[in-house]
Amino acid sequence: MSAESTIPSMMYGTAWKKDETARLVKLAIKSGFTAIDTANQKKHYDEVLVGEALNDAFKSGAKRESFFIQTKYTSKDGQDHRLPYDPKADLKTQVRQSIDSSLEHLHTDYLDSYVLHGPHYRHGLGKEDWQVWEGIEEQFEAGKTKMVGCSNVSADQLRELSLAAKVKPKMVQNRCYAINGWDYEVRQICKEIGATYQGFSLLTANPQVLSHPFVLQIAQRQNATPAQIVFKFSMSIGMLPLTGTTSEKHMLEDLKSKELELTQEEIDTIEKISS
Numbered sequence: 001m002s003a004e005s006t007i008p009s010m011m012y013g014t015a016w017k018k019d020e021t022a023r024l025v026k027l028a029i030k031s032g033f034t035a036i037d038t039a040n041q042k043k044h045y046d047e048v049l050v051g052e053a054l055n056d057a058f059k060s061g062a063k064r065e066s067f068f069i070q071t072k073y074t075s076k077d078g079q080d081h082r083l084p085y086d087p088k089a090d091l092k093t094q095v096r097q098s099i100d101s102s103l104e105h106l107h108t109d110y111l112d113s114y115v116l117h118g119p120h121y122r123h124g125l126g127k128e129d130w131q132v133w134e135g136i137e138e139q140f141e142a143g144k145t146k147m148v149g150c151s152n153v154s155a156d157q158l159r160e161l162s163l164a165a166k167v168k169p170k171m172v173q174n175r176c177y178a179i180n181g182w183d184y185e186v187r188q189i190c191k192e193i194g195a196t197y198q199g200f201s202l203l204t205a206n207p208q209v210l211s212h213p214f215v216l217q218i219a220q221r222q223n224a225t226p227a228q229i230v231f232k233f234s235m236s237i238g239m240l241p242l243t244g245t246t247s248e249k250h251m252l253e254d255l256k257s258k259e260l261e262l263t264q265e266e267i268d269t270i271e272k273i274s275s
């Protein structure tokens with residue numbers, strides 16, 4: 001495998017698609033998505049069906065390197081009874097079992113990014129988090145992922161992790177609320193440590209932005225939708241946005257948002273919209 005993965009400009013998220021997962025991931029790939037986010041967590045994702053869609057693409061001649069594949073380790077608290085590891089095993093072993101089954105599900109021998117789905121507590125990192133992180137580091141060192149990351153982290157957790165980890169997080173995936181400056185503090189830390197900030201729920205967490213007169217005005221002028229303006233805005237401030245749309249029309253629109261142009265003044269104004 002080559003040393004570096006190219007960071008995509010948008011990711012297709014595969015949560016909550018159940019039996020429709022393979023069909024929708026195939027449609028996303030056909031629409032032009034190359035970056036796919038999933039998790040080895042049957043409660044919300046069907047990683048096997050994500051793999052079915054990827055395998056279909058590989059069989060049709062698509063190269064593994066043309067995709068950016070990201071999945072996650074989810075602790076027992078975030079899972080239902082369908083665990084991808086032995087719950088009695090120590091945490092490092094659980095991480096190894098989880099990533100090994102992810103690689104099998106996704107028909108690949110490496111991931112572009114492997115993410116800790118979330119720390120055990122809301123603030124600070126506990127003993128369990130460090131054991132899991134060491135497990136993730138071991139998998140990175142074994143060459144099973146090109147980069148590692150974390151999700152659902154507060155600024156203090158990301159700071160602590162980035163200071164003490166042997167292998168530093170390169171991807172940070174958080175729910176992104178305009179109300180807290182679009183996760184300003186966490187984004188700032190990402191910039192300092194050279195990590196990519198991935199924002200999810202950009203549309204669903206920010207309805208007040210989508211209906212804001214300023215955003216509606218830019219959308220009208222650009223012949224675009226407010227959703228496209230939010231995605232372009234997120235890219236303009238350095239984010240890698242996720243969309244999990246189930247509509248082909250929205251898939252194409254979401255990808256096309258990259259081509260829009262916002263002025264610095266527009267970006268600054270949207271960044272300040274909170275209510």
Ligand SMILES: NC(=O)c1ccc[n+]([C@@H]2O[C@H](COP(=O)([O-])OP(=O)(O)OC[C@H]3O[C@@H](n4cnc5c(N)ncnc54)[C@H](OP(=O)(O)O)[C@@H]3O)[C@@H](O)[C@H]2O)c1
Nearest residue numbers: 013014015037151200201203227242243244245246247250
């Ligand atoms: N790390 C975590 O804990 C975590 C948690 C949640 C999500 N995620 C990841 O993030 C991905 C995205 O999740 P999300 O929370 O952002 O929600 P989402 O699944 O992307 O849902 C977004 C909503 O926006 C709509 N939408 C998308 N594009 C649109 C457009 N151009 N115009 C109008 N509506 C549009 C969709 O409706 P249509 O289907 O009708 O387009 C949908 O109702 C997930 O699939 C998952 O991969 C991670």
